[in-house]
Structure formats: C-alpha cells, structure tokens
Amino acid sequence: MSQGRxxxxxxxxxxRxxxxxxxxxxxHACQWPVVTGGICGEPANQVDHKIPAHLGGPETDDNYWALxxxxxxxxTAREASAVAHARPPRARPAQPHPGLLP
Ligand SMILES: [Zn+2]
Structure with missing residues (x-):
C-alpha cells in the first residue's frame, strides 16, 4: 500500500x-466525534494522527486514532487548508457523514 505524499x-x-x-x-470503528454525541463508528481502515506530526503531534498511541x-x-483536506493559512486547525461545524444520512 502506498503511503502517499x-x-x-x-x-x-x-x-506492521x-x-x-x-x-x-x-x-476498527471510526473514532471521529459526531455532533449528536458519541463517535462516527463507520468501519475504519485508516489510522491517523489526531495532531499531525508536522504540527508537533507526538508519536504515541494517545495521538493515534482509527478513522x-x-x-x-x-x-486531511482541513489540515491542508490550515497549513495554507499558517494557522492551527480549529473546530468547524461538522459536515454530515454520508453514512449517517437517512
Ligand atoms: Zn467516520
């Protein structure tokens, strides 16, 4: 599997x-917090840094979560735009998850 850029x-x-x-x-459940409380819970196949390494996030289990x-x-898109604006990521209104739509 490619690690991308x-x-x-x-x-x-x-x-490994x-x-x-x-x-x-x-x-294997997405840990993203949803506005209704709890987590997304969709099947997760990604492991991500909560705080990205280039923003000083530590390489510890506490800073990893499944998404x-x-x-x-x-x-990733949010972080890319945050970097472009040279500002740390901040909370924005959550967009509806396609898996949670009626
Ligand atoms: Zn999710």
Whole structure:
C-alpha cells in the first residue's frame, strides 16, 4: 500500500505494528466525534494522527486514532487548508457523514 505524499516520514514499524494495534484498540470503528454525541463508528481502515506530526503531534498511541476513509479525507483536506493559512486547525461545524444520512 502506498503511503502517499508526506513531509514527515512515518515512525518505524508503523504499518506492521502501530497501525494494526490502533485499529484493534479502536475496534476498527471510526473514532471521529459526531455532533449528536458519541463517535462516527463507520468501519475504519485508516489510522491517523489526531495532531499531525508536522504540527508537533507526538508519536504515541494517545495521538493515534482509527478513522473511516471519509473522515480521514475530511481531516486531511482541513489540515491542508490550515497549513495554507499558517494557522492551527480549529473546530468547524461538522459536515454530515454520508453514512449517517437517512
Ligand atoms: Zn467516520
């Protein structure tokens, strides 16, 4: 699997150890908090830094969480625009998750 473009290399043992460990810990469910309370809960296949490494996020389990692909893309896009504006990410109104629509 490709790791895509990254300015910060992933820690050693990421794909073989860290990633599967976090997915197991989070029960392969997306941990993204939703406005109605609780978490997204969609099947997660991404492990992400809550605080990205280039913003000083630590390489610890506390800073990792499992996300579904949709939320991972949302977060990546948000971080890209935050970097473009040289500002830390901030909370914005959540967009509805396609999996949660009626
Ligand atoms: Zn999600």
């Amino acid at each position: 990254r300015s910060v290399p992933l820690p050693k043992g990421w794909s 150890h860290t990633r599967p460990r976090i997915l197991r810990r989070d029960k 579904c692909e949709w939320h991972h893309n949302q977060k």
